[in-house]
Amino acid sequence: MITAAETCDFINEVVCKPANVNELFEFSNFAGTEISRTEILIVLAAVIPVVLVFFGLRKKSVVPGKLQSVVESIFTFVKDEIALGVIGRGGEKFTPYLISIFLFILVGNLFEVAPLINFPVTSRMALPLFLSLITYFIFVFVGIKEEGFGYISHLVWPPGVPIALKPLVGVIELVSVLLVRPFSLAVRLFANLVAGHVMLSLLLASAYFFIVQPGGADYILAKVPVGIAWFTLGLGIYGFELIVSILQAYIFTLLSAVYIQTSLHPEH
Amino acid sequence: MNINLEYLLAEAEESSSGIDLLLPATSELVAGIAAFAIVFFFIWKWALPALNETLETRASAIEGQIKEAEETKAQAEKSKAEYDQLVSNADSEVQTIIDEGKAAAEKLKEDMVAKAKQEAESIIDKAKSDSEAEKERVASELKSEVADLSLEISQKVASSMSEDDQKKLIDKFIKDMG
Numbered sequence: 001m002i003t004a005a006e007t008c009d010f011i012n013e014v015v016c017k018p019a020n021v022n023e024l025f026e027f028s029n030f031a032g033t034e035i036s037r038t039e040i041l042i043v044l045a046a047v048i049p050v051v052l053v054f055f056g057l058r059k060k061s062v063v064p065g066k067l068q069s070v071v072e073s074i075f076t077f078v079k080d081e082i083a084l085g086v087i088g089r090g091g092e093k094f095t096p097y098l099i100s101i102f103l104f105i106l107v108g109n110l111f112e113v114a115p116l117i118n119f120p121v122t123s124r125m126a127l128p129l130f131l132s133l134i135t136y137f138i139f140v141f142v143g144i145k146e147e148g149f150g151y152i153s154h155l156v157w158p159p160g161v162p163i164a165l166k167p168l169v170g171v172i173e174l175v176s177v178l179l180v181r182p183f184s185l186a187v188r189l190f191a192n193l194v195a196g197h198v199m200l201s202l203l204l205a206s207a208y209f210f211i212v213q214p215g216g217a218d219y220i221l222a223k224v225p226v227g228i229a230w231f232t233l234g235l236g237i238y239g240f241e242l243i244v245s246i247l248q249a250y251i252f253t254l255l256s257a258v259y260i261q262t263s264l265h266p267e268h
Numbered sequence: 269m270n271i272n273l274e275y276l277l278a279e280a281e282e283s284s285s286g287i288d289l290l291l292p293a294t295s296e297l298v299a300g301i302a303a304f305a306i307v308f309f310f311i312w313k314w315a316l317p318a319l320n321e322t323l324e325t326r327a328s329a330i331e332g333q334i335k336e337a338e339e340t341k342a343q344a345e346k347s348k349a350e351y352d353q354l355v356s357n358a359d360s361e362v363q364t365i366i367d368e369g370k371a372a373a374e375k376l377k378e379d380m381v382a383k384a385k386q387e388a389e390s391i392i393d394k395a396k397s398d399s400e401a402e403k404e405r406v407a408s409e410l411k412s413e414v415a416d417l418s419l420e421i422s423q424k425v426a427s428s429m430s431e432d433d434q435k436k437l438i439d440k441f442i443k444d445m446g
Contacts, residue, residue: 038293064322068322072323099315125290
């Protein structure tokens with residue numbers, strides 16, 4: 001986007017030719033390989049939590065250090081508050097999955113505000129879709145395991161609903177649970193990170209455009225303050241996106257637990 | 269500067285619609301599956317067991333420390349009770365010693381007072397007896413003196429008086445002296 005801004009003839013054009021929005025999300029492959037920056041970052045989103053957790057827990061100290069405390073806090077939070085707190089009885093066996101998606105999404109999201117990276121890998125549809133499909137398969141599998149065919153029949157012909165409404169509610173439930181849930185889970189994460197990334201890119205690129213490319217002495221007084229304003233706003237949004245990154249990882253994990261819980265304990 | 273609307277629309281049509289963003293790229297999907305598998309197996313097979321082991325070790329250490337603290341506390345309470353008992357015994361011993369001391373001092377005082385009284389009484393008695401003896405001696409001497417003097421006077425008077433008058437006078441004198 002900055003490259004596009006630099007080539008823009010803003011003196012003679014009222015509106016510059018818009019950059020292809022895909023440039024914000026797609027990167028060319030490394031020279032001589034089939035590997036792109038995004039794929040490297042996806043692998044990095046797995047390696048970073050693995051390394052941090054390894055160094056956090058390898059000493060198994062009775063009196064934990066700072067890194068161990070952080071890792072233990074995250075693990076016990078997901079285990080106690082989400083796996084056991086939301087799913088309840090039987091939730092402990094889903095703890096590894098919930099901790100994994102939380103850490104993976106968290107690091108992937110935090111790439112958005114990581115200096116020199118500034119690109120959340122979860123803003124690529126592949127990751128949210130893949131993770132939401134895993135959650136989807138888990139809760140459908142758990143539902144069928146717990147209730148057998150009753151899981152589907154209860155969705156289609158929901159108990160406790162007036163018989164006249166059963167067909168309508170059944171269709172809504174079926175579509176809601178089996179079709180909307182995985183996509184809403186994926187799109188929520190994807191859309192939040194795309195919006196954040198676009199917003200940050202626009203604000204900071206605009207700041208760069210106004211400050212670094214003033215277009216001559218006559219424009220400096222007019223454009224530089226505007227650029228500084230964009231930059232300041234961009235920094236504010238930067239902090240906001242940091243919170244969004246953590247929150248979205250939590251929401252994705254929490255909703256996965258909620259969906260599993262509805263299959264594991266349908267009586268609730 | 270007029271905005272050429274047709275130009276802008278044409279530019280917009282030429283530019284990408286962004287629909288590609290909604291479609292997952294196969295290579296990224298593969299990378300995502302591999303990456304997530306790494307995280308999941310690491311958490312499942314190593315991290316959670318390590319965390320559980322750490323927490324169990326910590327729990328047992330805390331339990332051990334609590335037990336040790338309770339034992340130490342019990343030992344301290346026992347020592348304190350023994351100390352209190354010792355202090356209590358020492359107090360009673362001190363009190364006994366003080367009482368005994370007081371009693372001894374009191375007895376000594378009484379003995380001394382009694383002895384002093386006895387000595388004083390003996391001194392007084394001795395003084396009385398000495399006084400009596402002195403008194404008797406003085407009286408005796410006085411009587412002797414009086415007798416001698418009477419005899420001398422009587423001799424002088426007798427030489428000038430009749431025998432009967434002498435005898436009457438002597439009797440009267442003796443009577444008055446008595």
